[in-house]
Amino acid sequence: xxxxxxxxxxxxxxRARYWLDDPRNVDRLVYGLYAVCAVLIVLDFFMERxxxxxxxxxxxFYGIFGFVACVGLVLAAKELRKxxxxxxxxxxx
Amino acid sequence: MIGExxxxxILIVGALFVPLFKGQIRSAFLLLLPILAFLHLLGLPHGxxxxxxxxxxxxxxxxxxxxxxxxxxxxxxxxxxxVIYALHVxxxxxxxxxxxYAGSAIGAVFAGDLMTLFVYWxxxxxxxxxxxxxxRTEKAYAAGLRYLVVQVFSGVLLLAGALLMQRxxxxxxxxxxxxxxxxTWLIFIAFGFKCAFPLLHNWLQxxxxxxxxxxxxxLSAFTTKLAVYALARGFAGxxxxxxxxxxxTAFPIFYAVIENDLRRVLxxxxxxxxxxxxxxxxxxxxxxxxxAAAHAFCHIIYKALLFMSMGAxxxxxxxxxxxxxxxxxxxxxxxxxxxxVGAASISAFPLFSGFISKSLIxxxxxxxxYFWTWVVLLFASAGVFHHSGIKxxxxxxxxxxxxxxxxxxxxxxLIAMAIAAALCIGLGVYPKPLYDILPYAVDYVPYTFxxxxxxxxxxxxxxxxxxxxxxxxxxxxxxxxxxxDSDWLYRRAGYSAATALGRFSAALWQSFTQSAASATSRLxxxxxxxxxxxxxxxxxWPTGNMALWMTxxxxxxxxxxxx
Numbered sequence: 001x002x003x004x005x006x007x008x009x010x011x012x013x014x015r016a017r018y019w020l021d022d023p024r025n026v027d028r029l030v031y032g033l034y035a036v037c038a039v040l041i042v043l044d045f046f047m048e049r050x051x052x053x054x055x056x057x058x059x060x061f062y063g064i065f066g067f068v069a070c071v072g073l074v075l076a077a078k079e080l081r082k083x084x085x086x087x088x089x090x091x092x093x
Numbered sequence: 094m095i096g097e098x099x100x101x102x103i104l105i106v107g108a109l110f111v112p113l114f115k116g117q118i119r120s121a122f123l124l125l126l127p128i129l130a131f132l133h134l135l136g137l138p139h140g141x142x143x144x145x146x147x148x149x150x151x152x153x154x155x156x157x158x159x160x161x162x163x164x165x166x167x168x169x170x171x172x173x174x175x176v177i178y179a180l181h182v183x184x185x186x187x188x189x190x191x192x193x194y195a196g197s198a199i200g201a202v203f204a205g206d207l208m209t210l211f212v213y214w215x216x217x218x219x220x221x222x223x224x225x226x227x228x229r230t231e232k233a234y235a236a237g238l239r240y241l242v243v244q245v246f247s248g249v250l251l252l253a254g255a256l257l258m259q260r261x262x263x264x265x266x267x268x269x270x271x272x273x274x275x276x277t278w279l280i281f282i283a284f285g286f287k288c289a290f291p292l293l294h295n296w297l298q299x300x301x302x303x304x305x306x307x308x309x310x311x312l313s314a315f316t317t318k319l320a321v322y323a324l325a326r327g328f329a330g331x332x333x334x335x336x337x338x339x340x341x342t343a344f345p346i347f348y349a350v351i352e353n354d355l356r357r358v359l360x361x362x363x364x365x366x367x368x369x370x371x372x373x374x375x376x377x378x379x380x381x382x383x384x385a386a387a388h389a390f391c392h393i394i395y396k397a398l399l400f401m402s403m404g405a406x407x408x409x410x411x412x413x414x415x416x417x418x419x420x421x422x423x424x425x426x427x428x429x430x431x432x433x434v435g436a437a438s439i440s441a442f443p444l445f446s447g448f449i450s451k452s453l454i455x456x457x458x459x460x461x462x463y464f465w466t467w468v469v470l471l472f473a474s475a476g477v478f479h480h481s482g483i484k485x486x487x488x489x490x491x492x493x494x495x496x497x498x499x500x501x502x503x504x505x506x507l508i509a510m511a512i513a514a515a516l517c518i519g520l521g522v523y524p525k526p527l528y529d530i531l532p533y534a535v536d537y538v539p540y541t542f543x544x545x546x547x548x549x550x551x552x553x554x555x556x557x558x559x560x561x562x563x564x565x566x567x568x569x570x571x572x573x574x575x576x577x578d579s580d581w582l583y584r585r586a587g588y589s590a591a592t593a594l595g596r597f598s599a600a601l602w603q604s605f606t607q608s609a610a611s612a613t614s615r616l617x618x619x620x621x622x623x624x625x626x627x628x629x630x631x632x633x634w635p636t637g638n639m640a641l642w643m644t645x646x647x648x649x650x651x652x653x654x655x656x
Contacts, residue, residue, distance in 0.1 A: 018423060020491065030560050037557050040550045047543050053464055062550035069475040070558035077350035078569045084577040085351070091575060091584055092232075 037063065097143040099155050100130040100165060101200030101213065104172065108192035112185050120180050123188060127172040130199070134165050141205050150265060153205025159532045160386065164202040164322045166530065167390045168195060170516075171314035171397060178401055178509035179307035190223035191311045198315035202322055207255035207265045207280070210323070214251055214287075217316055218244035224308030225300050233303040239580070240300035243293075244316075247286035254279030270327045281328060288320035288371065289364050291340045295580040297364060298348075302356040302413075306404040309356060313363060313400045314393045321370045321389050330377025338375055339469045341368030346476035348578065353571050355413040355485055356403050359396070362439065362481040365473055366392050372470065373454040376461050379533035384453030386531055391446035391520055395438035398513035399485065402432035405502035405510070406489055413489070415571035420494030428502045429490040431510040438517040440482035441474060443548060446517045449524040449539045452548075456537070475555045482552075483559050488571055 019025050041060050049057050058064075107126040114122050143155035172195040179187065197216030204210040218241065225237035257276035259265050270277045282293075289297045297317070301309050328334060342365050349361035366388070373385030405428045406421060407413045422429040434445070441447035451474070458467045501507070520527055528535040562568040577585075623630045 020422075021494075030564070033553070033557060033560055036553055040546065040553055043546050044550075047546055049543060052459060052462065053467065056547075060550070062547040063554040065471060066475045066551040066554035067558045069472045070479050070555045071562065073346060073472075073476050073479060074350055074558075074562055074568060077347045080347055081351050081569065081572075081574075081576075085572070086575045086577060088573045088575055090577075 097155055098133075099143065099200045099203050100134045100137075100169070101196040101198070101203065103130040103133060104192045104196030104199065105216070108189045108196065111188050111192065119188075123176045123180070123192075124173070126192060127169050127176060127195075130196075131166075131169045131173075134162070134169065147208075150208055150259070151206065152209050153266070154200075154209050155203050156205030156267075157203065159530065160322070160326060161202050163386050163390060163530050163532065164318070165199055167393050168199045168202065168315065168318075171195070171311075171393050174394075174397055174401075174509050174513055175307070175311045175314065177512070178310055178404070178506055180505040181503050182305075182307055184227060184305075186223055187227045187305060187308060190220045190227070191308070194220035194224065194311060195315060198319045201319050205267060207251070207258065207267050210267055211248060211252050211255055214283075214319075215245070215248045217319060218248060221312060221316060224312055225304040227305045227308055228303055230303070236300045236303040239583070240296050243286060243296040247283045250279050250286070251283035254283060267326065269329065272328070272331060272333065281331075284320050284323045284327070285337075286320075288317055288324060289341070289367060290337055290371075291344060292579050294341075294345075294364055295578050298345075298357055298360040298578060299580050301360045301363075302354050306408045310397050310400045310404060313359075313396045317363065317367055318389050318393055321367065321374070321385065324371065325374050325382060325385055329374055329382055331375055334371050334375025335463065335466055338368045338371030338373075339466045341365065341371055342473035343368070343469050343476075346473060346480055348576060349476075349480035350484070351569060351572075351574075352576060353415050353573055355415055355418070355489055356400065356407070358415075358480060358485060359399050359403060362477060363396055365477060366396070366439070368473065369451060369454050369470065372466060373457060376454075376457050376463065378457055378461065380453055380460065380537065381457035383528075383531040383533050383535055383537075384450065384455075384457055387450035387453055387527055388447075390527060391438065391450040391517070394513050394516050394520075395435045395446060398431060398435035398510060398517065399439065399481065401506065401510050401513065402428050402435060403485070403489065405506050408506070409499040409502065410497055414573065415484075415488035416573050418489045418495055418497065419492040420490070421497065421499070422490040423494075424497070424499045425490070425501050427507050428510065429486065431507075431514045432486050432490065434514040434517055436482045436486050438521065440478035440552060441548065442482075442521075442552060443540070443545045444518065444521045446520040448521055448548065449527070450520075452539045452544065453537060471551070475551055478552050478555045479559060483556060487559075 041063055044060055044063075051057065055061060104126050107122075107129075111119065111122065137155070137157045139157050141153045141156050143153065145152050145154065172192070175191060175195070176188075179191065182188065194217055197213045197220060201210055201213035201217065204213055222237050222241045222244075225233050225240060227233075254276045255265055257274070257279065261274060261276055270280065272278060272281060286293045286296075301312050304312055324334065345361040345364040345368075349358045349365070352358045352361060370385040370388050370392075373381040373388065375381075403413050405425065406418065409425065410418065410421070412418070438445040438447045441451045455467065455470060455474075458470060502510070524539060528537070559568070622628055625631060
């Protein structure tokens, strides 16, 4: 994700355009991500598995687990906010 | 004897001379100290050195073996990086405190007995709090006090445990312990506080984000990893550590996802990383202990790097709140790149340092058949990537452009970050030097086809989850907020209870003094009634009265003698 641009520092004019400023390029990045995901899933066919845990031998286990875990994590944390979120100055009496 | 002084003492004594120098000479002196200590360390023979008798106790002030050496090396690397990062700071107190703090941590690592450990343990506490107070804000002052209370309490527990141990066994040697006496439990809990066990953890997230830009970098390296070392030394193979560590890896990441202060996000993820090490120590096999030690080594570097990058943002922009930042890669491209290296390392991307160390722990959990532990660790691994690997760089440097423009970080900051980033990549690409200095011989190949692909699947699909949540708008926005954690117990509930108790005891005291005052005045009034002027007892009695009463008594006596 790191930008390779070497534009002037400090007094960058507001108009300066960076590669990531173009929404189409952001789309391209995301499509690239989809492609990498697809390749990684295909690699699953060529993998010998040694794990002692049966669940790990399911097709695409790590990918599915990573996706579900992260979506679950974020949605759960969002719910957690309802219980524990307070105004920023909560402790400043 | 001079060859048997602890390398930590070089930093501590050296720190006392720092105020004498100014400008470039001071910079050179600051850089020289960790180098000197490192050279001294390289020359030390293995064994129990620096033995002295003190108050009838046998102290081993310098125990050199593979485990203590490993932590000695990494602590000195961390001091060196921290010193470079802080070279621009003019505040002498911070330099002195940082060096004494680091020196104490190193001294503690080489302590061969519990008394020496205790002395250095408290040294880290007292010196480090000045790095928090050096922010010189009211918030930092209060957080520092809370930090101090918890840390000193941990030290008191350690001392009590050591004294009990001395009475029970006659020895205060710091070796492998079992949780079977009050003494070892006290020591275990003392370590637990410093290691931020669940519910004992919140001093960390409370205080680290309040310390100075450079102070947090130092803090992130020593206190908790000293505790990891102490656990590895004292409680390797203690089964209880497995559930404790497992919980530690999981619960902080939920907080990390919704926390707004990015240095606090890093503090939560620091807590989560400690969990991996604690699990490794709990499993206790050679592979697992190697994993815990290696992970501590790599973690210190990438965590310092991440705190450095956020520190640079705080230094330039004046805030590290996710809700205020974004698009900073335009102003700070180098800092952003180094941050991404740190993020990739903590996420355990192949070719970065976290990969070659965390794998050892994951494999140890797998080999031991700890299925649920392994599942939670896997979940935590995906979570780490999510909040440290993506969230930190995304909200600070990319994402929505905040319109904030600033200068790149200072040159000394960039140099420190560059060295740390180089180490992260170097260790990831070529782990052999690290594997060679681990406590046990390593027979492990991290780069297998299966391992690399499965890890990439886990991470890239986590990234996919982030992208999907972002583009569907399901991702919770960064909000200015305070999230309640266990510190609520003493900052709010405890505070309310204490003030209520105060009000209650004040009321009790008031009613006591009031009733005492009214009782006294009633007593005085009664005395006046009976003994005052013209009262019954003060009246002059006629002699006739006397004769009458004598007659009555004589009559009574007569009656009694008749019956």
